[in-house]
Amino acid sequence: MRGRPAGGILAGYVPGSSWLHRAPLWGKFLGVVAAGAASCFLLDWKASGAVLLVLVAAWGSARLGWRRLAGSGRLMLPLCAVLGAFQWWQLGPATAARIVLNLLVCFVAAGLLTATVPLRELLDAVARLAHPLRRWGADPERFALALAIMLRSIPVLAASFDEVGDAARARGLERSVRARALPVVLSAVAYGRRTGEALAARGLADGD
Amino acid sequence: MSRIELDGVTVAVSLEDRPDKVVLDGVSATLTERRVGIIGANGSGKSTLLRLLNGLVEPTAGTVSIGGMDTVRDGRAVRRQVGFVFTDPLSQLVMPTGREDVELSLRRSHRSRSERAAAAQSVLDRFGLGTLADQSVYELSGGERQLMALAAVLAVDPEVLVLDEPSTLLDLRNRDLLRRTVSGLDQQVIFSTHDLELALDAERVLVVDGGRIAFDGSPAAGVAYYRELCGLPARPRA
Amino acid sequence: MSQKTAPHGQGISRPRRTWDAQSLALVAVFAALIAVSAIVPGIPVGSFGVPITLQTLAVVLTALVLGGTRAAAAVGLYLIVAFAGLPIFSGGRAGLQILAGGSAGYVVSFLVGAYVLGVLAELVIRRFAAARRVLWFFIASLLVSVVIIHGFGVLGMMINLKLSWNAAFVADLAYYPGDILKDLVAAVAASAVHRAFPDVLVRRVKRA
Numbered sequence: 155m156r157g158r159p160a161g162g163i164l165a166g167y168v169p170g171s172s173w174l175h176r177a178p179l180w181g182k183f184l185g186v187v188a189a190g191a192a193s194c195f196l197l198d199w200k201a202s203g204a205v206l207l208v209l210v211a212a213w214g215s216a217r218l219g220w221r222r223l224a225g226s227g228r229l230m231l232p233l234c235a236v237l238g239a240f241q242w243w244q245l246g247p248a249t250a251a252r253i254v255l256n257l258l259v260c261f262v263a264a265g266l267l268t269a270t271v272p273l274r275e276l277l278d279a280v281a282r283l284a285h286p287l288r289r290w291g292a293d294p295e296r297f298a299l300a301l302a303i304m305l306r307s308i309p310v311l312a313a314s315f316d317e318v319g320d321a322a323r324a325r326g327l328e329r330s331v332r333a334r335a336l337p338v339v340l341s342a343v344a345y346g347r348r349t350g351e352a353l354a355a356r357g358l359a360d361g362d
Numbered sequence: 363m364s365r366i367e368l369d370g371v372t373v374a375v376s377l378e379d380r381p382d383k384v385v386l387d388g389v390s391a392t393l394t395e396r397r398v399g400i401i402g403a404n405g406s407g408k409s410t411l412l413r414l415l416n417g418l419v420e421p422t423a424g425t426v427s428i429g430g431m432d433t434v435r436d437g438r439a440v441r442r443q444v445g446f447v448f449t450d451p452l453s454q455l456v457m458p459t460g461r462e463d464v465e466l467s468l469r470r471s472h473r474s475r476s477e478r479a480a481a482a483q484s485v486l487d488r489f490g491l492g493t494l495a496d497q498s499v500y501e502l503s504g505g506e507r508q509l510m511a512l513a514a515v516l517a518v519d520p521e522v523l524v525l526d527e528p529s530t531l532l533d534l535r536n537r538d539l540l541r542r543t544v545s546g547l548d549q550q551v552i553f554s555t556h557d558l559e560l561a562l563d564a565e566r567v568l569v570v571d572g573g574r575i576a577f578d579g580s581p582a583a584g585v586a587y588y589r590e591l592c593g594l595p596a597r598p599r600a
Numbered sequence: 601m602s603q604k605t606a607p608h609g610q611g612i613s614r615p616r617r618t619w620d621a622q623s624l625a626l627v628a629v630f631a632a633l634i635a636v637s638a639i640v641p642g643i644p645v646g647s648f649g650v651p652i653t654l655q656t657l658a659v660v661l662t663a664l665v666l667g668g669t670r671a672a673a674a675v676g677l678y679l680i681v682a683f684a685g686l687p688i689f690s691g692g693r694a695g696l697q698i699l700a701g702g703s704a705g706y707v708v709s710f711l712v713g714a715y716v717l718g719v720l721a722e723l724v725i726r727r728f729a730a731a732r733r734v735l736w737f738f739i740a741s742l743l744v745s746v747v748i749i750h751g752f753g754v755l756g757m758m759i760n761l762k763l764s765w766n767a768a769f770v771a772d773l774a775y776y777p778g779d780i781l782k783d784l785v786a787a788v789a790a791s792a793v794h795r796a797f798p799d800v801l802v803r804r805v806k807r808a
Contacts (some may be wrong), residue, residue, distance in 0.1 A: 237761050241762065253761070257760070300627060302462070302466075303624075304635070305458055305632075339661055345629055349625040350620070350621045359621030
């Protein structure tokens with residue numbers, strides 16, 4: 155398996171030092187949860203629209219880039235259009251607007267969190283969350299280890315997908331799901347076993 | 363040097379629907395030399411022999427001990443004393459960067475984070491890897507990766523170092539770098555190889571064939587024996 | 601050289617407090633496999649050349665190869681990292697936003713589905729000889745796909761997009777042909793993996 159640098163893999167985070175970047179992580183997390191809840195409680199499309207405007211303003215004030223917002227919005231656009239049209243036909247324009255706007259509220263709120271916290275920090279926070287669970291058998295250190303192995307396996311497996319794809323094409327099998335999937339899985343298992351063996355050899359999985 | 367003892371070691375792998383496959387068959391040896399090379403064909407059992415040395419493979423019959431410690435009973439202590447470097451450093455380096463990987467090795471031996479960082483830095487500097495430590499391990503060359511894996515294993519100061527075909531994936535220049543690095547180590551080194559030049563660096567050579575030790579003696583005689591075993595003239599033509 | 605197995609003979613049985621290194625590494629590598637399969641381009645299938653994405657295939661395979669607990673852990677690890685912002689949801693999406701959209705139900709179903717299918721896979725291995733496993737793997741994954749993955753998927757669309765049961769069901773139908781094919785490939789591939797690496801799951805289950 156040949157390696158290659160994993161490009162754009164940290165695409166979520168936008169570096170910066172705005173008030174939103176400096177805001178505590180738990181605060182931002184609560185914000186996302188609140189936005190999720192809002193989609194159930196906001197029953198007027200005008201209220202939903204106002205919340206969405208506030209969130210978009212927050213995005214602007216944190217200098218996260220309008221192009222990024224538009225870019226991720228483009229992913230949502232077809233869904234919103236189809237959904238809006240369908241619900242308009244079923245339930246009328248006001249309800250359709252409310253449903254679509256609430257969807258966008260959740261989307262932008264979650265985007266605000268992932269754009270202002272670096273991935274490492276988020277994952278560290280998740281590992282810290284596991285600490286109180288220790289007494290029920292959770293092991294933050296092993297979790298961190300599994301996380302590290304997963305992140306560094308992604309480029310290895312992506313390369314193996316490429317290689318297998320090339321090999322299948324060379325044999326004229328590019329449309330065979332089996333010829334494309336099986337070698338990847340076999341090499342993934344072999345790679346996992348080699349990694350496990352290396353962990354065991356270094357005594358890293360021995361526990362305390 | 364630690365006294366490495368294999369006493370009547372048999373390793374059999376049980377296969378579904380088929381009779382067990384005997385990988386090593388009653389192997390006994392006592393290794394006390396500073397550099398021991400193990401050569402043999404693919405599937406001869408030499409990898410299994412190496413994996414016995416730090417408890418990765420447990421003997422089906424017989425015992426293996428390192429400095430008096432049994433590899434099964436005292437597995438954890440043995441693994442702390444015997445460092446193992448695999449052929450492919452990419453399956454060995456588990457963290458995204460070399461520095462994190464070295465620090466991972468040190469996680470048990472140092473109390474504080476700053477102590478660990480300092481110890482990691484000194485190991486990396488010793489191998490001339492200081493400037494590469496924060497790069498993704500993917501961006502390193504094969505030789506640099508192999509050195510990084512070596513550094514991560516040596517960070518905890520094992521007494522014995524086991525290298526499984528360390529030069530197989532390296533080009534000529536990197537292979538030379540590896541040879542020089544290994545020859546400068548204080549540790550007892552046991553390595554397997556197909557690289558007969560590397561084998562000549564050892565003080566003692568074992569040739570493994572069909573799960574048994576077929577030859578045990580000086581490197582030059584061992585290499586000649588192995589060449590004949592493969593149907594080649596004992597000495598390469600100049 | 602590939603003697604990868606530590607033989608378990610002569611009553612050597614050490615108490616295992618937690619997962620061994622092997623399992624830890626496999627869980628992490630399969631989490632990475634699910635991630636990679638979500639972001640590589642789909643495979644064009646048959647004469648229509650409709651691309652099918654590989655993500656559900658990867659989830660089903662993970663369950664069939666690793667068994668219940670470890671498969672659920674692998675999917676859980678994947679979800680945590682994706683929620684935290686690594687763009688590894690299908691189409692290169694990331695973050696908690698996914699829970700707002702139409703695919704939320706499918707995402708959640710992966711966790712439940714992987715666990716249930718993994719448990720079923722252990723059962724199949726205990727009950728049937730290698731030759732008949734492909735068939736039973738296929739039946740089990742079909743069952744889990746239809747009941748759990750599509751069930752949660754429809755539910756997700758009803759909750760998030762406020763669709764009626766009928767509308768959601770019709771929207772979901774489009775995925776059926778691809779999924780049946782994927783289940784078949786997964787069953788064949790998984791039984792090949794178990795033949796190539798008999799102690800990944802088979803020996804664990806049989807010893808238990």
